[in-house]
Amino acid sequence: MSFAEQLIDWRRELHQYPELSLQEFETTRRVRHWLENAGLRLLPLSLPTGVVAEVGRGEKIIALRADIDALPIHEVTDVPFASRHPGVMHACGHDIHTSVMLGAALLLKEKEQHLAGRVRILFQPAEESFGGAQRMIQAGALDGVSAIFGMHNEPGLPVGAFATRSGAFYANVDRFALKVTGKGAHAARPHEGSDAILLASQLVVALQSIASRNVNTLESVVLSVTRIQGGNTWNVLPEHVELEGTLRTHQPAVRDQVKRRVNEIAAGLAQAFAADIAVTWYEGPSALINPARWATFAREVADEQGYRTEEADLHMGGEDFAVYLQQIPGAFVSIGSDSQYGLHHPAFDPDENLLEEAARYFARLAEKALLQS
Ligand SMILES: [Zn+2]
Ligand SMILES: [Zn+2]
Structure with missing residues (x-):
């Protein structure tokens, strides 16, 4: 051989x-x-x-x-x-x-x-x-x-x-988990609750503005929401929605900036919607x-x-x-x-x-x- x-x-x-x-x-x-x-x-x-x-x-x-x-x-x-x-x-x-x-x-x-x-x-x-x-x-x-x-x-x-x-x-690899806690309600009486699904939707969209509007466009950054889970039937607004995703960057300063913005956006949206958003970061390899x-x-x-x-x-x-x-x-x-x-x-x-x-x-x-x- x-x-x-x-x-x-x-x-x-x-x-x-x-x-x-x-x-x-x-x-x-x-x-x-x-x-x-x-x-x-x-x-x-x-x-x-x-x-x-x-x-x-x-x-x-x-x-x-x-x-x-x-x-x-x-x-x-x-x-x-x-x-x-x-x-x-x-x-x-x-x-x-x-x-x-x-x-x-x-x-x-x-x-x-x-x-x-x-x-x-x-x-x-x-x-x-x-x-x-x-x-x-x-x-x-x-x-x-x-x-x-x-x-x-x-x-x-x-x-x-x-x-x-x-x-x-190769990139910095971060994983994040977001837990949105609103207030459940009858789907026909949404004003009595705080809609976690609507808030989670706003959150997904707002997070996408970080790469396009906060980070210098000449830097590399990817932020992807890859899992979203909430609710279990058609006529109830759920109390909780969970989201998960990943952040990829190359520069430590960009990594820190994006993480800070995710935390700020979550806190700001939570306040605006009278809800709570818990952010958890899991650090992967640098x-x-x-x-x-x-x-x-x-x-x-x-x-x-x-x-x-x-x-x-x-x-x-x-x-x-x-x-x-x-x-x-x-x-x-x-x-x-x-x-x-x-x-x-x-x-x-x-x-x-x-x-x-x-x-x-x-x-x-x-x-x-x-x-x-
Ligand atoms: Zn591999
Ligand atoms: Zn490999």
């Missing part, structure tokens, strides 16, 4: 047995087994799922990171290696990322004697649920590491294409910020490798690689995977031909990063 065939084989096996965040037990077992068979050194990891391997020797350590979890999506592709777990699918391509970093680990093992230090390869659980990076850090996976690199496949780019950017890349030096370095190595490189667009999605970059420098990059259907789509079908080139890229990137001061 050639190197490329090996990577495809591993990816297909991972793809057939996807596991949700923090349930990646079989995936962990497979990755450990493959790494051990290739002679890689596994580090003890005090987490139920996830793997950390290391190659080389010396003080200096560079890290590579793959994520290993899948999504609660029912696959609808007709590939022969489609998910055998109903309702669970590698629809974000973390099977691809895992296979790429397995490949990089093998390549680095081959040249272990020539490495100017150690390369630590992280197979991180729970990226989709946004807790995995934090767990890996708490378990010591970053100890002694001077820079870290990771990738996401990019379905909108062809195989052979590479993109990254300096500064903000924006992924690539330090310029390492983003430039990652792109230069990609150029040398023969990738067609370009400046990446800002992403409105979240990526918990951001958590590593809050601790140490490094870079996150996009590698073209050319899928007609995008990430998190049940028909997502990335082109496996990216695997070998990407594995060679990350092996080389780590090797060269060890030589940087």
Whole structure:
């Protein structure tokens, strides 16, 4: 079996047995087994799922990171290696990322004697649920590491294409819940109550004015109300309506401004309608910020490798690689995977031909990063 065939084989096996965040037990077992068979050194990891391997020797350590979890999506592709777990699918391509970093680990093992230090390869659980990076850090996976690199496949780019950017890349992810409490009444006698549904409707519209009328139009911001629930019959005005949604931004100041405006609008409307609106914020990962030096370095190595490189667009999605970059420098990059259907789509079908080139890229990137001061 050639190197490329090996990577495809591993990816297909991972793809057939996807596991949700923090349930990646079989995936962990497979990755450990493959790494051990290739002679890689596994580090003890005090987490139920996830793997950390290391190659080389010396003080200096560079890290590579793959994520290993899948999504609660029912696959609808007709590939022969489609998910055998109903309702669970590698629809974000973390099977691809895992296979790429397995490949990089093998390549680095081959040249272990020539490495100017150690390369630590992280197979991180729970990226989709946004807790995995934090767990890996708490378990010591970053100890002694001077820079870290990771990738996401990019379905909108062809195989052979590479993109990254300096500064903000992926978004701050916030979730909000709004609970409107009015006063229930007979639907035919609305003046005796305070209509929570009418107020919730005004609230949805008013929130949309934040992006268009409060935030500088040159900044990125998305505010989406994604769930609204209230009432249980046709002739009663309900007392409660619940709303939920997400806020995506890149700049901390914009994030703070929008959150403040949501709170102000909720308080103002509640007062105007003689009702109550409780706002709860749940903070997700912060924006992924690539330090310029390492983003430039990652792109230069990609150029040398023969990738067609370009400046990446800002992403409105979240990526918990951001958590590593809050601790140490490094870079996150996009590698073209050319899928007609995008990430998190049940028909997502990335082109496996990216695997070998990407594995060679990350092996080389780590090797060269060890030589940087
Ligand atoms: Zn995802
Ligand atoms: Zn992903």
